[in-house]
Structure formats: C-alpha cells, structure tokens
Amino acid sequence: MLEAIDVHADGLKRAALAAGPAAPVPNCPKWTVHDLVTHIAFVHCSVIGLAVDRPAKPEPPAAWEDVLGWWDGQRLALREALSRNPDAPWTRRMAHETAIHRLDAESALAQPVHTRFSPEFANDGIDEFLTFLLPHRGFAVGVRVTTPERTWTVGxxxxxxxGDADDVYRALYGRPNRAAVTGDRLPAL
Structure with missing residues (x-):
C-alpha cells in the first residue's frame, strides 16, 4: 500500500499540473484543481500527525506553487511516518484516498485519462469502504456488493x-462508473 500511495500521488500530481490550478474538477463539482491538491495535502498532513501520535493542525498555504511544494513535503513525511508501521490501517486508507483523488484530478484534464484499478486493489478499496468508511461516517445502510472475485453483505x-471491481469501487466512492446499482441510493461521501 505504500507503493500505491506513491503511484497514485504521482498520477494525481501529473494530472493536476497538466490541468492547472483553476481547472474545475467534474468529479467534485465545487472544487478546482487547486482545492483538490490543497485537500489531499491537508489530509496527508493530518494523517502524519495521527500516525506518529502528534495530531497536527495543518495550515495550507494559499498560493498554488506553495501548495504544490507543501504537498511534496507532506508526501515525503507521510511515507516516512507510514513506513515505520506499513501494516497500520492509515497506510491502506491513504492508498485509497489518494487513488480516488487521482481520478478526480484526471477528470479535470481536457483529455481525461482512463485509469483502471486492478481487481486486487479495487476489492481492497471496496472492503475499506464497507468496513471502515460506511460505519465510521455513521451511515446505517444495508448493502450487498458483488464483484467477480468477492461478495460483501452489510446489514x-x-x-x-x-460489476467489475474497478466500477464497483468507483460507485461506492461516488465516482463515474458502470456498476449496476439497484435499490436505495448509496450515501454520498
């Protein structure tokens, strides 16, 4: 998962630089690329504090170039903090947080790229969503999720x-997908 954080952070940064700070992010309609990069840097900074048991109060810089530099520093510090205990749940959470926001940055490109996640990674993200995010956010929803590799039932x-793992992963995290969804609407994250 440490490698996944690096891969997806690199992909996110490439897309953010190509799209530019003012580009709207279709996957997150209220955000620009600048907002997205500030968010991911803020999250990485917060998790560093949690991982080393020194909660932080991140204060992102305002200027685009400063945000990029701040995020680069946070990425290195996050890797260092998580490498001390790579099996900690924060490593998994940051891999999926970064991967989903990579999709968001790529949605801001004039010619969006079509990143697809491996079934192994996507199924892990589905499990993270169902076992951590759903209950942690207080959603009381009953759901059955099926990919070719696995089935989950909650409530x-x-x-x-x-659908295939990649599309189900995207559906659960509220990103464009081709999964089949029936019944009650999924909660928005």
Missing part, C-alpha cells in the same frame, strides 16, 4: 451494487 441489503 439487510436495501441496495445492491455489482
């Missing part, structure tokens, strides 16, 4: 999501 299913 009494009022919603069913199925």
């Amino acid at each position: 009494t299913p009022g919603t069913e999501v199925s």
Whole structure:
C-alpha cells in the first residue's frame, strides 16, 4: 500500500499540473484543481500527525506553487511516518484516498485519462469502504456488493451494487462508473 500511495500521488500530481490550478474538477463539482491538491495535502498532513501520535493542525498555504511544494513535503513525511508501521490501517486508507483523488484530478484534464484499478486493489478499496468508511461516517445502510472475485453483505441489503471491481469501487466512492446499482441510493461521501 505504500507503493500505491506513491503511484497514485504521482498520477494525481501529473494530472493536476497538466490541468492547472483553476481547472474545475467534474468529479467534485465545487472544487478546482487547486482545492483538490490543497485537500489531499491537508489530509496527508493530518494523517502524519495521527500516525506518529502528534495530531497536527495543518495550515495550507494559499498560493498554488506553495501548495504544490507543501504537498511534496507532506508526501515525503507521510511515507516516512507510514513506513515505520506499513501494516497500520492509515497506510491502506491513504492508498485509497489518494487513488480516488487521482481520478478526480484526471477528470479535470481536457483529455481525461482512463485509469483502471486492478481487481486486487479495487476489492481492497471496496472492503475499506464497507468496513471502515460506511460505519465510521455513521451511515446505517444495508448493502450487498458483488464483484467477480468477492461478495460483501452489510446489514439487510436495501441496495445492491455489482460489476467489475474497478466500477464497483468507483460507485461506492461516488465516482463515474458502470456498476449496476439497484435499490436505495448509496450515501454520498
């Protein structure tokens, strides 16, 4: 998962630089690329504090070039903090946080790229969503999720999501997808 953080942060940064700070982010309609990069840097900084048991109060800089530099520093510090205990849940969470926001940055490109996640990575992200994000955010939703590799059932299913792992992963995280969703609407993150 440490390598996944690096791969997806690099992809996010490439897309952010190509799109430019003022580009709107279609996957997150209220954000520009500048907002997106500030958000991911803020999250990385916060997790560093949690990983080393020194909670931080990040204060992002305002200027685009400064945000990029600040994020580069946070990425290095995050890697260092998480490498001390790579099996900690924060490593997994940051891999998926960064991967999903990579999709957001790529959606801001004039010619969006079509990144696809491996079934192994996407299924792990589905599991993270269902076992951590859904209960942590207080959503009381029953859902059955099916990919070719695995099926999850949470509560009494009022919603069913199925398809290849990449599309189901995207559907659960509220990103454009081709998954089949029936029943109640999934909560927005």
